Amino acid sequence: MGTNPNEEINTEEMSYKKHIQPLFNANCVNCHGDNGNLSLTTYNNLMKGGNSGKSIIANNSTGSLLINRLSGEGPGQRMPPEPASQLDDTKIELVKKWIDQGALNN
Numbered sequence: 452m453g454t455n456p457n458e459e460i461n462t463e464e465m466s467y468k469k470h471i472q473p474l475f476n477a478n479c480v481n482c483h484g485d486n487g488n489l490s491l492t493t494y495n496n497l498m499k500g501g502n503s504g505k506s507i508i509a510n511n512s513t514g515s516l517l518i519n520r521l522s523g524e525g526p527g528q529r530m531p532p533e534p535a536s537q538l539d540d541t542k543i544e545l546v547k548k549w550i551d552q553g554a555l556n557n
């Protein structure tokens with residue numbers, strides 16, 4: 452620890468409040484409000500999941516539906532849907548990192 456500067460970046464602690472909720476507010480809540488399917492308005496609503504069940508599997512970003520939807524890799528529509536443009540990789544990385552750090556309410 453500490454000798455490689457990249458390590459510092461990789462171990463930077465993600466914050467739901469600081470990094471994740473603002474991203475949802477800007478890109479998702481206009482559709483994912485409290486209207487029955489997946490709500491992205493708060494941590495607790497996110498963790499409840501949507502019609503397909505859980506969107507987040509803590510410590511397993513590749514297995515998390517939300518990441519599959521963001522990257523367009525899984526079955527189902529890419530999020531946010533066209534004509535909105537896909538989130539850039541840096542933003543998707545933030546969400547992945549947050550999930551792989553335990554998907555904490557921090």
Ligand code: HEC
Nearest residue numbers: 478479482489501502503504506516517520528530531532
């Ligand atoms: C233009 C409206 C719109 C926007 C913006 C949008 N979504 Fe969606 N999303 C939908 C609709 C409609 C569905 C349900 C249909 C489906 O599953 O494809 C959905 C489904 C999902 C699902 C699957 C939920 C489930 O349990 O089936 C996830 C995960 C998701 N969205 C994540 C996101 C994220 C994260 C963002 C922001 C980056 C986002 N969406 C932005 C309309 C939107």
